[in-house]
Amino acid sequence: MLKEFKEFAMRGNVIDLAVGVILGAAFGKIVSSLVGDIIMPLIGLLVGGVDFSGLSFTFGNAVVKYGVFIQTVIDFVIIAFSIFLFIRLFNKMYTREKKEEAPPSLTKEEELLTEIRDLLKSQKL
Numbered sequence: 001m002l003k004e005f006k007e008f009a010m011r012g013n014v015i016d017l018a019v020g021v022i023l024g025a026a027f028g029k030i031v032s033s034l035v036g037d038i039i040m041p042l043i044g045l046l047v048g049g050v051d052f053s054g055l056s057f058t059f060g061n062a063v064v065k066y067g068v069f070i071q072t073v074i075d076f077v078i079i080a081f082s083i084f085l086f087i088r089l090f091n092k093m094y095t096r097e098k099k100e101e102a103p104p105s106l107t108k109e110e111e112l113l114t115e116i117r118d119l120l121k122s123q124k125l
Contacts (some may be wrong), residue, residue, distance in 0.1 A: 031082050034078075035074075040052075052074070054067055055067025056068075
């Protein structure tokens with residue numbers, strides 16, 4: 001059983017997943033700092049210095065902190081947009097590399113064989 005567990009834990013996809021989780025957590029900290037330390041203060045300046053997290057109202061004995069909810073929604077939108085931009089950039093780089101690896105051109109024999117194949121296909125119809 002120990003040997004099976006070791007094989008499972010050391011599979012490539014499990015290790016890749018662990019690396020992804022660790023990098024995701026680090027990226028999350030970066031984005032959280034970007035949102036909390038840079039973007040939200042600027043948004044606060046634009047709306048007159050209002051700190052969303054302090055917005056609340058009292059309903060009976062309960063304190064409803066709707067500002068924290070607004071702050072969380074804005075954080076989510078900014079984080080989602082940041083991840084979108086990162087994935088978009090990654091996809092552009094990936095497709096650019098694929099374009100550079102264009103398939104080799106056909107030889108004259110291959111072109112002739114392709115034409116013959118296409119003619120035979122058209123005659124079957």
